[in-house]
Amino acid sequence: MTDEEYASVVGLLGRTPRPAELAMYSVMWSEHCSYKSSRTHLGRFPTEAPWVVVGPGENAGVVDLGDGWLAALRIESHNHPSFVEPYQGAATGVGGILRDVFTMGARPVALWDQIRFGPLDDPKNRYLFNGVVAGIAGYGNAVGVPTVGGELEFDDSYTGNPLVNVMCLGLLRRDQLVLGTAGDPDNVAVLLGNATGRDGIGGASVLASASFDETSSDKRPSVQVGDPFEEKKLIEACLELYQRGLVVGVQDLGAAGLSCATSEPAGRAGVGMDVDLDAVHVRETGMTAPELLMSESQERMMAFVSPNRVDEVLAVAAKWEIDGVVVGTVRPGGTLTVRHGGEVVAEVPAASLADDAPRYDRPLARPEWLDRLWEAPARRLEESPDRILLRLLDDPALGSTAWVYEQYDHMLFLNTIIGPGGDASLLRIRGTDKALAVSTDGNGRLCRLDPRRGAARLLFEAALNVAVTGARPLAVVDNLNFGNPEKPTVMWQFRESVEGISEACEALGIPVVGGNVSFYNESEGEDIHPTPVIGLLGLADPVPQRPPHLSRAADGMEIWEIGPMPTGNLAGTSAQRVIHGDLTGRPTAADPAMASRIVGLAAELAHQIPVLHDVSDGGLALAVAEVCIASNVGAAITDVATDLLFSEDPHRLLAVFESGSVTLPDDVSRLVGRMGGETLTLAGSEPIPLTTLRRVYDQAIPRRMSN
Amino acid sequence: MRVAVVVFPGTNCELDVAHALRSLGGEAELVWHRETDLAGFDGVVLPGGFAHGDYLRTGAIARFSPVMGEVMRMAEEGRPVLGICNGFQILCESGLLPGALIANRDLAFICRFVELEVVDTGTVLTGAAEVGQRIKIPLNSYEGNWVDPTQSGRIALRYVDDPNGSQGSAAAVANDLGNVVGIMPHPERGTDELLGSVDGRILLEGFLRSLVPA
Amino acid sequence: MRVTVEITRRPEIADPQGTTIERALHDLGHDEVRSVRVDRVFHLEVAGDDPETVKSRVEEMCRQVLANPVLEDFTVEVGR
Amino acid sequence: MRVTVEITRRPEIADPQGTTIERALHDLGHDEVRSVRVDRVFHLEVAGDDPETVKSRVEEMCRQVLANPVLEDFTVEVGR
Ligand SMILES: Nc1ncnc2c1ncn2[C@@H]1O[C@H](COP(=O)(O)OP(=O)(O)O)[C@@H](O)[C@H]1O
Numbered sequence A: 001m002t003d004e005e006y007a008s009v010v011g012l013l014g015r016t017p018r019p020a021e022l023a024m025y026s027v028m029w030s031e032h033c034s035y036k037s038s039r040t041h042l043g044r045f046p047t048e049a050p051w052v053v054v055g056p057g058e059n060a061g062v063v064d065l066g067d068g069w070l071a072a073l074r075i076e077s078h079n080h081p082s083f084v085e086p087y088q089g090a091a092t093g094v095g096g097i098l099r100d101v102f103t104m105g106a107r108p109v110a111l112w113d114q115i116r117f118g119p120l121d122d123p124k125n126r127y128l129f130n131g132v133v134a135g136i137a138g139y140g141n142a143v144g145v146p147t148v149g150g151e152l153e154f155d156d157s158y159t160g161n162p163l164v165n166v167m168c169l170g171l172l173r174r175d176q177l178v179l180g181t182a183g184d185p186d187n188v189a190v191l192l193g194n195a196t197g198r199d200g201i202g203g204a205s206v207l208a209s210a211s212f213d214e215t216s217s218d219k220r221p222s223v224q225v226g227d228p229f230e231e232k233k234l235i236e237a238c239l240e241l242y243q244r245g246l247v248v249g250v251q252d253l254g255a256a257g258l259s260c261a262t263s264e265p266a267g268r269a270g271v272g273m274d275v276d277l278d279a280v281h282v283r284e285t286g287m288t289a290p291e292l293l294m295s296e297s298q299e300r301m302m303a304f305v306s307p308n309r310v311d312e313v314l315a316v317a318a319k320w321e322i323d324g325v326v327v328g329t330v331r332p333g334g335t336l337t338v339r340h341g342g343e344v345v346a347e348v349p350a351a352s353l354a355d356d357a358p359r360y361d362r363p364l365a366r367p368e369w370l371d372r373l374w375e376a377p378a379r380r381l382e383e384s385p386d387r388i389l390l391r392l393l394d395d396p397a398l399g400s401t402a403w404v405y406e407q408y409d410h411m412l413f414l415n416t417i418i419g420p421g422g423d424a425s426l427l428r429i430r431g432t433d434k435a436l437a438v439s440t441d442g443n444g445r446l447c448r449l450d451p452r453r454g455a456a457r458l459l460f461e462a463a464l465n466v467a468v469t470g471a472r473p474l475a476v477v478d479n480l481n482f483g484n485p486e487k488p489t490v491m492w493q494f495r496e497s498v499e500g501i502s503e504a505c506e507a508l509g510i511p512v513v514g515g516n517v518s519f520y521n522e523s524e525g526e527d528i529h530p531t532p533v534i535g536l537l538g539l540a541d542p543v544p545q546r547p548p549h550l551s552r553a554a555d556g557m558e559i560w561e562i563g564p565m566p567t568g569n570l571a572g573t574s575a576q577r578v579i580h581g582d583l584t585g586r587p588t589a590a591d592p593a594m595a596s597r598i599v600g601l602a603a604e605l606a607h608q609i610p611v612l613h614d615v616s617d618g619g620l621a622l623a624v625a626e627v628c629i630a631s632n633v634g635a636a637i638t639d640v641a642t643d644l645l646f647s648e649d650p651h652r653l654l655a656v657f658e659s660g661s662v663t664l665p666d667d668v669s670r671l672v673g674r675m676g677g678e679t680l681t682l683a684g685s686e687p688i689p690l691t692t693l694r695r696v697y698d699q700a701i702p703r704r705m706s707n
Numbered sequence B: 001m002r003v004a005v006v007v008f009p010g011t012n013c014e015l016d017v018a019h020a021l022r023s024l025g026g027e028a029e030l031v032w033h034r035e036t037d038l039a040g041f042d043g044v045v046l047p048g049g050f051a052h053g054d055y056l057r058t059g060a061i062a063r064f065s066p067v068m069g070e071v072m073r074m075a076e077e078g079r080p081v082l083g084i085c086n087g088f089q090i091l092c093e094s095g096l097l098p099g100a101l102i103a104n105r106d107l108a109f110i111c112r113f114v115e116l117e118v119v120d121t122g123t124v125l126t127g128a129a130e131v132g133q134r135i136k137i138p139l140n141s142y143e144g145n146w147v148d149p150t151q152s153g154r155i156a157l158r159y160v161d162d163p164n165g166s167q168g169s170a171a172a173v174a175n176d177l178g179n180v181v182g183i184m185p186h187p188e189r190g191t192d193e194l195l196g197s198v199d200g201r202i203l204l205e206g207f208l209r210s211l212v213p214a
Numbered sequence C, D: 001m002r003v004t005v006e007i008t009r010r011p012e013i014a015d016p017q018g019t020t021i022e023r024a025l026h027d028l029g030h031d032e033v034r035s036v037r038v039d040r041v042f043h044l045e046v047a048g049d050d051p052e053t054v055k056s057r058v059e060e061m062c063r064q065v066l067a068n069p070v071l072e073d074f075t076v077e078v079g080r
């Protein structure tokens, strides 16, 4: 906490704060909890639409799906904890995002992970990659929520600072919606779940709110250990509480633990609260008031209950074999009073912890190195297309991700129509003919070259990914992973990314309903690439009888490219990275009008076409290769210039279908080849046998992880 | 014909199993692990998941749940008892099936479709299938590696291409009577065209057919 | 009383974990490692004043739940 | 040489498994059990004749793979 911040606490209270009070303000006013550097910019996001039930600000965004169904979604980062301890860092990240979603009254039905590491030739990066995937699997599988997709990127800029983001989707009936409110005076606060220990004291504030090198081992909070079994019981207990209408409001205990779970619900309801720390069930002895208030022990929830339902609530907890204790009472007026050992240790305006948090309008400056990058256009591709393609397929970010997602239960709940390995995941909503499509996308390299264009393109790409399953874009959550916000160039990248996301959302007419900001992602003073990650939810209504799938191509089918003609601009493409190892030039800008048109077209075609695949990483060539591998059929692509084969210019689709079975608008479609045979031939270059394609693609990650 | 689908704390496939059985015309009811009376049920399924977090050993704590007394009784009475994945592990721990399940050979969780071959049709799970028949359903486990020092297990299904090191490539194992069966892959995940396979129906239909009124 | 229980996997039972760790150590150049076995240890704090009684009680817990007789043997040490 | 490595979880780090086992033992009527912690032991067979060298080599292995320095401490005993 800075001196000015301390001064404003003194001003607020009209006296010097007690230790416990100081602890509460320091965690609640941390970057992670207060968004003090980002708030001014986040206001830019479009957040409204008729189908938005709950926008940003609550634990998760909620949108209306019709038929009485609502979807709750949220995305979170656990970057720094995952660097300290990859397994537990990732595991507790999953636990946290689940709580954000079932706090809203929803049953979590699916998870997506977006993970970024340094190159796999460095053993430390392999260790982190392995640990993070094991942690997501270990927690997600055991808690019983399928991980049905995600995203993977490798780049030097993540070597000292991997990114671990997790998105969760929940479903609930309209009447089950619960908010994080304490409700009326005399309501009772019941703490459910794990005992409180000294876990991650100040973890959120320390780890996620300061440059990582500053937080040397001694300053680091003790690692938190996830307990998926406790969380599973907590989920079932809470869902029963909601079903039976036993709670007024619920707040999860995440960052800032009890401080947040008491002050925020009280603040939202404009009430105060008496909290008795002696009632809190603890794992360790001798915990001080500040420790109890700051502890980030996992798998805990705070339920606000009207006094006459308390016994029923405790009975539900007992049935599910979790602990439940009464720790507080809602009071009129706005004062949060905390007692420990019978003494008052804190007495503060509840709302002030959230509402009066500092807000910084940090200086912005466009990095001058951008000019140098833009003035050096991407080099052209000289190698022959077949050789380039094989090198791309061997890249761990472009090859098969089966090594990752086969460690995740991605089929639980019998809803996964399309799981990991395709474009978007497609989940049916049983009892309706609707399905939900989700795509998560990020691209640090593109955003380094142009954060505004890059961020906008992410959104359009995600929209196309969901459209090819027959879904129309509905809502967005975003996870903004950036460097040190005290650097004007980083804040500029941040502002530009927010701008890009906002423009794209406006073009598609969809709102941002939630998100998360992670700053101070840097190591040895080097900031990571600006890495906004977005999760886009789409609704397919009705779901196509047979949704398009990469595996449905057959001998003799025609291959069409849909969308604007690409340019040869390779700035920020996978080909530029893998073949030249460069990062220069300026990425092609998205075309909002064209984007909406192609997205709409795709959503319609999805009902008629066996294979519809968005052309993105690796361009047309890689898209075709993915179809060949999944369908086990060869293909021949007619004369397309090499640079165009690997162009990643936006708003393009690959469509494969029987000749004459579909008519496409000819201003945005062209025949580029035909399926058939045992080899893939790109523009007359050396044919690649299917077996070679598959071997290289399948081994891209395993061959690196096994040494 | 009523089937009890037992729910332990940490179980997570109970809804899927109940849904699959019902979609095949079966009558399935969820039963909490503290239940001590399964009278009126003609068969029982222990579904997959992570009972008690798989702590200590997978299935080790669940086997002491109050409901297990009734599961034992039904097994002795020759009634159909099916354990899927974690349920298989619980049946081994409780001694209703021989052997035990240890970590996969490659120490990694495996979630993907696997191909099975029917070896023995004399069990309540394989009664509707034919010897040599191929069945494609999802595997989803970390401890799916079956070991049986006594060599007494009766293998009902085996992996065509052993993914986890299981002894005799066993994917499903039965007791001598054939009324108690444990299977590591998930038949309930293979009951819907939209989700990629309907091969699991052959197994669950066999199970439902084997039920005789209590 | 402090009681230490070591659960050892029977030699004839495969030990994927031990094998994997042995391989990992060799990959790291520790070729001098001939074999690796991984066991579980429980540190119990048990009320009682007669070591013999405590020991037999804990042995009962081992037979009942802590060890799996199909795979494992166990040793119980009181007060270590 | 036989080398025994015991990996112990730092006391301040939560041990959900131990807590769950403790609960289970109570349910089974073993109320005398006050606490349970679960640790790992490695039994290594290592080539070499100087115990000191072997010990320091194994300690290196612990830091590299056997133990997780963030969560665990380790003790190495040669020839037990
Ligand atoms: N970390 C991950 N976890 C699970 N699935 C992943 C992960 N990374 C990639 N995938 C899956 O691999 C497929 C390809 O990922 P991606 O290249 O991001 O797809 P797209 O380019 O269509 O957005 C997607 O289906 C995605 O769900």
Ligand SMILES: [Mg+2]
Pocket (backbone or CB within 6 Å): A441, A461, A462, A465, A616, A617
């Ligand atoms: Mg994409």
